[in-house]
Amino acid sequence: MTQLANIIKERRTVRDFTSQPIDMDSLINLLDQAAWAPNHGHREPWQFKLFVEGAKQTLLNEIVKSYQRIGITKEYTEEQLIKYKKVMDDFFLNTPAHLLIYMKKQDTQKVWEEDFLATAAFIQNFQLLAWEQGLGMVWKTNPYIYDPEFCDSIGLAEDEKIVGVLHIGYPKKVPKAKERTPIREKMEVVGG
Numbered sequence: 450m451t452q453l454a455n456i457i458k459e460r461r462t463v464r465d466f467t468s469q470p471i472d473m474d475s476l477i478n479l480l481d482q483a484a485w486a487p488n489h490g491h492r493e494p495w496q497f498k499l500f501v502e503g504a505k506q507t508l509l510n511e512i513v514k515s516y517q518r519i520g521i522t523k524e525y526t527e528e529q530l531i532k533y534k535k536v537m538d539d540f541f542l543n544t545p546a547h548l549l550i551y552m553k554k555q556d557t558q559k560v561w562e563e564d565f566l567a568t569a570a571f572i573q574n575f576q577l578l579a580w581e582q583g584l585g586m587v588w589k590t591n592p593y594i595y596d597p598e599f600c601d602s603i604g605l606a607e608d609e610k611i612v613g614v615l616h617i618g619y620p621k622k623v624p625k626a627k628e629r630t631p632i633r634e635k636m637e638v639v640g641g
């Protein structure tokens with residue numbers, strides 16, 4: 450297997466991180482490298498907000514407010530709320546960095562989808578480059594990213610859309626891989 454194939458196969462989504470901090474210059478360097486992702490019209494649609502240090506609490510506060518608004522935590526009992534708060538605090542405050550990736554909503558479906566897909570390609574480039582350096586992450590698309598009030602609270606304009614949030618750090622635990630389906634089972638060879 451080539452080195453690239455090996456990194457693609459070995460990379461895992463990581464949800465549990467050590468407290469080891471991430472060097473900001475190295476992180477930005479990885480993002481610069483990820484920007485060699487294909488993107489149509491050279492629009493480089495990806496944009497970022499990086500939450501570190503005290504800003505992690507600010508992000509968490511806005512997510513908690515969003516979940517109250519959306520109704521996700523509305524039916525929780527007192528006991529469930531305490532448990533939920535602890536899980537959220539532990540995850541958001543102990544994970545070294547939260548990288549929110551967004552793009553401009555485009556006028557036509559074609560351009561919108563091109564930009565959405567290019568940003569996804571960027572994210573996968575970044576996941577692989579980070580993995581090569583021993584960094585792990587989970588790419589999340591939780592309900593708050595579709596909450597306009599949440600987007601406004603973190604300073605996004607109405608014509609901007611969150612593609613995902615990457616929670617990044619050095620892995621404490623790497624989950625086992627789930628096997629992939631052989632492509633032959635998903636492909637109809639037409640002709641030939």
Ligand SMILES: Cc1cc2nc3c(=O)[nH]c(=O)nc-3n(C[C@H](O)[C@H](O)[C@H](O)COP(=O)(O)O)c2cc1C
Nearest residue numbers: 460461462463464587588589590591613624626627
């Ligand atoms: C577009 C996208 C959205 C995802 N959203 C979430 C999410 O909201 N929460 C989560 O825990 N994992 C999320 N994941 C991570 C997947 O669950 C993960 O990639 C999958 O379990 C396969 O694991 P692997 O990445 O280790 O191969 C997302 C992945 C992708 C590509």
